[in-house]
Amino acid sequence: MDSKTKPLDTFNTFLFDGDGVIYKENSPLPGGIEFIKLLQKREKKVFVLTNNSTKTRDEFKAKFSALGLNLPLESILSSAYLTAHYLSTEKSSARVYVIGEEGLKKEFVNFGVEVINRNEETNEEDIFSLNMDNIDYVVTGMDRGLNYVKISRAVNILMSYKETKFIATNADFTFPTVHGLIPGGGAMIKILEELSGRKVEKIIGKPNSEMFEIAMELSQTNKEQMIMFGDRLETDILGANLAGIKTCLVLSGVTSMKDLVDLKDDNSPDLIMNSLQDAYDSFL
Numbered sequence: 001m002d003s004k005t006k007p008l009d010t011f012n013t014f015l016f017d018g019d020g021v022i023y024k025e026n027s028p029l030p031g032g033i034e035f036i037k038l039l040q041k042r043e044k045k046v047f048v049l050t051n052n053s054t055k056t057r058d059e060f061k062a063k064f065s066a067l068g069l070n071l072p073l074e075s076i077l078s079s080a081y082l083t084a085h086y087l088s089t090e091k092s093s094a095r096v097y098v099i100g101e102e103g104l105k106k107e108f109v110n111f112g113v114e115v116i117n118r119n120e121e122t123n124e125e126d127i128f129s130l131n132m133d134n135i136d137y138v139v140t141g142m143d144r145g146l147n148y149v150k151i152s153r154a155v156n157i158l159m160s161y162k163e164t165k166f167i168a169t170n171a172d173f174t175f176p177t178v179h180g181l182i183p184g185g186g187a188m189i190k191i192l193e194e195l196s197g198r199k200v201e202k203i204i205g206k207p208n209s210e211m212f213e214i215a216m217e218l219s220q221t222n223k224e225q226m227i228m229f230g231d232r233l234e235t236d237i238l239g240a241n242l243a244g245i246k247t248c249l250v251l252s253g254v255t256s257m258k259d260l261v262d263l264k265d266d267n268s269p270d271l272i273m274n275s276l277q278d279a280y281d282s283f284l
């Protein structure tokens with residue numbers, strides 16, 4: 001641990017990324033669940049800030065519960081939830097075409113956002129069978145069911161209707177699985193940008209400030225007493241640094257030692273640990 005940095009016990013609010021930090025898919029990573037349980041026992045505040053857009057908050061709560069961790073719904077800040085909240089406040093009954101998984105669509109529906117491709121048929125002969133008029137937003141998130149028809153529809157909407165806004169839940173290029181990295185939400189953005197000639201207009205997830213601001217508001221804590229644990233430099237670490245929150249990079253996800261040679265000031269972590277096991281051990 002960096003000797004200049006205060007021990008973890010001086011913090012009272014702990015922010016965690018999910019994938020690559022607490023778990024990879026459904027497998028817990030070393031020390032994560034144990035560390036968070038210990039924090040809860042010591043009455044520290046815990047928030048999960050995840051760019052993962054594939055689940056509703058309820059589904060995340062259930063996922064944590066299956067891992068043996070009880071987290072209140074309010075402490076789970078996901079990019080799907082924040083995007084749903086954003087769309088519902090920007091425009092009442094917004095009509096949206098979604099490149100994303102069922103959890104994202106479900107979260108939109110929970111907020112009264114109209115998902116025009118809720119139960120989408122993707123027969124190649126029938127690309128234009130969907131009514132694509134008057135769509136307010138095309139929204140992207142990681143979509144493991146992405147296919148030619150969905151890409152064609154999203155690109156057609158973006159090219160045909162300049163007034164339709166192009167929004168992304170997150171821009172993470174990769175997603176860590178137990179077998180290795182696969183394309184994440186950022187890859188969906190790149191595909192649509194390349195093919196439509198349009199640029200994404202807003203990205204909701206980290207490193208943007210929204211999630212950090214909501215965590216600060218809910219925790220009622222000074223940012224000096226908050227620390228963010230993340231595995232991705234350009235989202236978790238950069239975002240927390242920009243928000244003035246201390247950072248700890250864990251090497252259990254997408255970043256490895258060799259990625260640390262060309263760190264820039266704004267994505268340099270205050271601490272580096274192999275996994276949350278180190279945090280747990282130092283906190284006992």
Ligand SMILES: [Mg+2]
Nearest residue numbers: 017019020231
């Ligand atoms: Mg991560």
